[in-house]
Amino acid sequence: MRVLGLVLLSAAPLFAQAPLPSAIVPEMEKVLNGNIVAFWYPKTIDAKYGGYTLNHGPNGEWKGDAPKMIVTQARMVWLFARLARAGHGDRARMLQAADHGYRFLMDKMWDPVHGGFYWGVDATGGKPERPKKNLYGQSFALYALSEFAMASGRRDVLDRATGLFRLLEQKSHDSLYGGYREQFNADWTPTPPGEIGSMGVAGDVKLMNTHLHLLEALTTFYRASKLPLARERLLELITIESNTVFRKDVGSCSDQYKLDWTPILQGAGARSSYGHDLENIWLLVDAASAAGVPVAPYLDLFRHNFAYSMKYGWDSQAGGFWYWGPFGAPAAGLTKSWWVQAEALVSALTMYQLTSDPQYWEVFLKTWEFVKRYQVDWQSGEWWSEVDANLKPSGGKANEWKAGYHNGRAMLECIALLKGMKSK
Numbered sequence: 001m002r003v004l005g006l007v008l009l010s011a012a013p014l015f016a017q018a019p020l021p022s023a024i025v026p027e028m029e030k031v032l033n034g035n036i037v038a039f040w041y042p043k044t045i046d047a048k049y050g051g052y053t054l055n056h057g058p059n060g061e062w063k064g065d066a067p068k069m070i071v072t073q074a075r076m077v078w079l080f081a082r083l084a085r086a087g088h089g090d091r092a093r094m095l096q097a098a099d100h101g102y103r104f105l106m107d108k109m110w111d112p113v114h115g116g117f118y119w120g121v122d123a124t125g126g127k128p129e130r131p132k133k134n135l136y137g138q139s140f141a142l143y144a145l146s147e148f149a150m151a152s153g154r155r156d157v158l159d160r161a162t163g164l165f166r167l168l169e170q171k172s173h174d175s176l177y178g179g180y181r182e183q184f185n186a187d188w189t190p191t192p193p194g195e196i197g198s199m200g201v202a203g204d205v206k207l208m209n210t211h212l213h214l215l216e217a218l219t220t221f222y223r224a225s226k227l228p229l230a231r232e233r234l235l236e237l238i239t240i241e242s243n244t245v246f247r248k249d250v251g252s253c254s255d256q257y258k259l260d261w262t263p264i265l266q267g268a269g270a271r272s273s274y275g276h277d278l279e280n281i282w283l284l285v286d287a288a289s290a291a292g293v294p295v296a297p298y299l300d301l302f303r304h305n306f307a308y309s310m311k312y313g314w315d316s317q318a319g320g321f322w323y324w325g326p327f328g329a330p331a332a333g334l335t336k337s338w339w340v341q342a343e344a345l346v347s348a349l350t351m352y353q354l355t356s357d358p359q360y361w362e363v364f365l366k367t368w369e370f371v372k373r374y375q376v377d378w379q380s381g382e383w384w385s386e387v388d389a390n391l392k393p394s395g396g397k398a399n400e401w402k403a404g405y406h407n408g409r410a411m412l413e414c415i416a417l418l419k420g421m422k423s424k
Helices: 002-011 021-040 070-086 091-109 135-152 155-171 208-225 228-244 274-291 296-313 338-355 358-375 405-422
Strands: 205-207 256-258 271-273 324-326 335-337 386-388
Touching: 021 070, 021 358, 021 405, 070 091, 070 135, 070 405, 091 135, 135 155, 135 208, 155 208, 155 228, 205 208, 208 228, 208 274, 228 274, 271 274, 271 296, 274 296, 274 338, 296 324, 296 338, 335 338, 335 358, 338 358, 338 405
Parallel strands: none
Antiparallel strands: 205 256, 271 324, 335 386
8 A cells, every 4th residue: 555655645635745544543543432432332321221322412411311213222232342343442341332232122122023123112112102114224223233243252142133134034025126125014014005104205115225224234244144145135235226226327326216116206316315325335345345246347336426426515625525415416405414424434435445546535534634623523522413514513412313323333444444554
């Protein structure tokens, strides 16, 4: 990587003297350990009811008991397990924190009659307030269980992950059109026609977003289990997330589809989510690595997709990416979400690693500078939920949709990538 560094330093216009990978690793470790992990642990461990307390305001203040949703409860299990496996912090404590959430998932959020995880329960876990099943939520449960199985080496956890995988295969895999049906009643029967589900669409709609997270879940599950069927489904999802959801005439992915994968190109289906496009790139690279297939055939697609997000979603002044925009037009969602910047960091660094093209290193550096300056809350901890066009931060630090997953994962992935560059 020394040669790449020399090319970069002479070519990058954004910095008079571009930092080397080795200089950025300590910065990211400081953010990971001192800003992110220090916020979530130990104060979000719910010692009274189990699981995690995720209801904190802009200054990190606790706002009281709140319902618990499978997505963020599972994301916190994943975070602590992943920290333990990566060797960040006290491994025993991170495993204990992951086990704490795992027990809540299995004891309070698992449906003992029909199987699968409820979408949401009350703060105590004693009442399934939202008992219907959605594949977006199931995917994060599978992701969390698979990661915890790898981090802990526990066979019982892997057996639980395998049981969930087989349940999803039986109840929701679409053997006719590929991919997965997403929305079900508590007993896994189809929801009524036209009923809007947990992800804001009816049960006869498939989402790029849901299948993106199924991709990451199957990537980790296959690494943990080595089941041949898991690899088969992973390859299927790689095809869907690389070919099916990518609008070749646009250069961006679209989110909504009929069951046969006919795109729904109206309303929210006719716009780009820059964060999902960028996240999809590096998750596909990781999935290909897990499945043992070459990534080179996808590079042209990745370049095309990244270029689209740069053209319409990149803020060349302050750095960072806007939230969303209509196809073929400048961004309309002019806020910078914490999760979009997190995924942009990993995507840009992944593209630089794959191509040695300095433009991706420049995007990474400028996004990182934006994050350090505006997205990270250095006083109260964690990252601001969003930063507006005037660079004003806002939003709560923890809620049903905000946990330590996106930015915690971004720091872990980027640190690993940067260390790999440094060692070359």
